[in-house]
Amino acid sequence: MIATGEDHRVTPAELFFDLVFVYAITQVTALMADDPSALRMLGGMVVLALLWWCWCCFAWLGNVVRADTGGLFSVLLAVMAVLMIVSLAVPEVYADGEGGLHVPLVFVLCYGAVRLLHLLSYWVSSPDDAALRSTLRRTALLSVAPPFVLLLAGSTLSGAAQVLVWLAAVAVDYVGIYVTGSSGWRVSSPGHFAERHGLIVMIALGESIIAMGFGMRGFPLSGPVLIASVAGLLLLAGLWRVYFRMVNEAAEHRLTALRDGARTALGRDVYTFLHLPLVAGIVLTSLGEKAALHHIADEHHYGLSEPLHGIVAWALPGGAGVFLLAAAAILLRVGRRPSPLLLVGGPALLAAGALVPLVPALAALLLLAAGVTVLVFAGGGPRERHGVVAA
Structure with a gap:
């Protein structure tokens, strides 16, 4: 070897x-x-x-x-x-x-x-x-x-x-x-380590796109399905931006600056432990998106005015909330100040699961995609909005 x-x-x-x-x-x-x-x-x-x-x-x-x-x-x-x-x-x-x-x-x-x-x-x-x-x-x-x-x-x-x-x-x-x-x-190569974990985040996001396709499989293509698909993709794009514009570069930079045991400890905490809730958040979001697409596409059993119910209703915004909180935790661990919008947006999305059963499934997906998009672009990136907490 x-x-x-x-x-x-x-x-x-x-x-x-x-x-x-x-x-x-x-x-x-x-x-x-x-x-x-x-x-x-x-x-x-x-x-x-x-x-x-x-x-x-x-x-x-x-x-x-x-x-x-x-x-x-x-x-x-x-x-x-x-x-x-x-x-x-x-x-x-x-x-x-x-x-x-x-x-x-x-x-x-x-x-x-x-x-x-x-x-x-x-x-x-x-x-x-x-x-x-x-x-x-x-x-x-x-x-x-x-x-x-x-x-x-x-x-x-x-x-x-x-x-x-x-x-x-x-x-x-x-x-x-x-x-x-x-x-x-x-950790011999910080660049390899950061790239490796960035790729697994991309894989999880790709799985979410596949899940949306499975959600409407077997049903005719309709206008609401097209709108929901675009909204679902926009939501995933927001999560992508959080990771690759706010988190990934900051984590790699800090990992590169450290040596020996301190580098190993950071690799363990940031990548092995805190990347798990990142991926889990994406998987939960994909569960909610899959359920929403199925709900919207199956016109024989659900009307467009009907909301999602049960645990999948929470998963739709809750998964994104878990993702944002994990992103904030990573930034804190590498010595960056997370955007207040991440710290507020994460809990807000976790709580929003209680509201999803009150609105139509398509409306819930559209509101979530719009909300995450506004939050992400208002939050900026690490160079613009994040001060350094620790060297």
């Missing part, structure tokens, strides 16, 4: 690897849309957190070892095959159908295989790094083995019990990263 340098960039092998996550994120949206309840939404976020961990593992590894070399590329192919199985399992992970394999167990075993391949790859790539190997041993004992046992136990359960046990597994895994420490982990 070939070590990377400060100027390392994302390789085509990593872009190929990310293709599996396009499908995986689509499957998470489908999982929640199939049974739009609060419990299923929580379950969908748990599955997303597990998938995110799989992706992050190899984003870190690809930052210190070239992913297009023979050894690591072979590992990536193996992981892609396993993650493809994981993605296929997602829709039935909480409602295993009759016949065939036990889907929750298949999901857990494949997840465990990905985590094991990651640790083994790091171990082989750094034979002389005693600090890293010590951290890998602690990670296996504290942040991989206990959550895997919980996931196995949860795979034998169903309903709320399964979701809560798996949620506990995610919590143990994420807390374990802080307990094991950052000794030995490193």
